[in-house]
Amino acid sequence: MPADYEIFDLGDFGLQRGATIRGCKLAYKTFGTLNAAKDNVVVYPTWYSGQHYDNEWLIGPGRALDPAHLFIIIPNMLGNGLSSSPSNTPEPYNAGRFPLVTACDNVRAQHRLVTELFGIERIRLVVGWSMGALQTFHWGALYPDMVERIAPFCGSAKCSRHxxxxxxxxxxxxxxxxxxxxxxxxxxxxxxxxxxxxxxxxxxxxxxxxxxxxxxxxxxxxxxxxxxxxxxxxxxxxxxxxxxxxxLWTWQNGDISDNELYDGDFAKALGAIKAKAYVMPGQTDLYFPPEDSAFEVAHMPDATLIPVPSIWGHFAGGPGTNPVDVDFIDGKLKELLAA
Missing domain, CATH: 1.10.1740 (Rna Polymerase Sigma Factor; Chain: A)
Structure with a gap:
């Protein structure tokens, strides 16, 4: 069966922690058509252990992410088995020797895909669940002049100690x-x-x-x-x-300020996000409690805290498990895209 995704070749891709993945591959799938103005772009990163298939529940006719109007790019995270990963990288960086990859590395790879392959200069929305939310925050902090809106749900800008x-x-x-x-x-x-x-x-x-x-x-x-x-x-x-x-290492070391732009100043990194943001924690999420999101929103210039009113915990945010939560998140995305 042919693959339903494309591969973007990053060449020799240098990582934050010093290693280089040679012949680094970024797997991605697109939905819809890029318009002439290239201003209908949504970037929708994957989550822990998920692949692009696992994001498709939020895309469809009549949804906020409607391919009839938007050009939606789902980039697969490094390490998820489709992009360069321990399971598909040749020796010597195979298996247990695969190098350490940060969320910053992932987003910089995705930025190359978006700019080099598609020639996109503005992104209408970056959205993601869980580790997808971590990457969403990174997009806002690393490329503040490019990203117009962000909607991280059930995720954080920095992995908490808990x-x-x-x-x-x-x-x-x-x-x-x-x-x-x-x-x-x-x-x-x-x-x-x-x-x-x-x-x-x-x-x-x-x-x-x-x-x-x-x-x-x-x-x-x-x-x-x-x-x-x-x-x-x-x-x-x-x-x-x-x-x-x-x-898991990428998740644990997630921090939008852990780069040369912000030198570990988390509040400064949050303050640099210019995008209009809807930050949507799950009301009962045990990984990412709403109080962590409240801290983030308090330090962002144009952010609104919108807890998802659900007892489904982290899975209020995906992968499409509870239809009521799906409709709530979809409704907020429609509101944000219209703003």
Missing amino acids: NIVFLEGVKAALTADAVFADGWYTTKPARGLRAMARVYAGWGFSQAFYREQLDIKTLGYSSLEDFLVAFWEGFFLPKDPNNLLTM
Whole structure:
């Protein structure tokens, strides 16, 4: 079956932490048509472990992201298995040797795609969920004169200390599997992936989601254990462990001020974002609580805090799991695009 995405060749791509990915590949998919003025552009980055397919729930006729009117670019994150990743990079940077990639590296690669391949100078909207939101904030801070609007939802501009701790638990569960072999596994470390999934299960949805038994009553699983196995273990088992760890490092080290423009001054980086911003945390998100978003919005010149009123936790933001939350986010994106 032919691939439904394109590859942009970045050549020898230098990374923030000093390594170079030779023949670096950025996978992307587009929807709609770039207009003559090149002013109908939306950039919609992917999230932790997700690929462009997993973003398509927010795109369609009558949606804010309607390909009849907008040219939507979904760039796949480095490490996600389609763009350059541990699973597809030749020796010596293969598998456990794949270099450290920052969110800044990702967005600079995406900027090259947008400018070099398409000749785009203005972006109408950058939008993303979770790690896609992290990249959205980076777009606003790194290219403030290019980006007109941003809509990060269920994500942050900097990985919090609490979030780092959660991810350490995820990483420890995965790498404790003896089959993992420091990233040089020859068979899938399924035990580690299943353990990782169970750690994740306590974070992806809120306490209220489990209290109300939405896993059974709404999603249709037959029991809590069925949900843990069929949904969560099923979610992570097909994914490559080294790819997951590469993206996990990117997430933990996410910080829009960690570059030569802002030298670690987080408030300065937030203050430099000129885009009109709708920052939409999930009301019950355990990764990215609304108070973290409130701090960000307080330091941004043209930002509005809009919590998503949902008990679906982090998954209020995706990937299209709860139709009510999808409609809420879509409605706010329509409002922002019309502003």
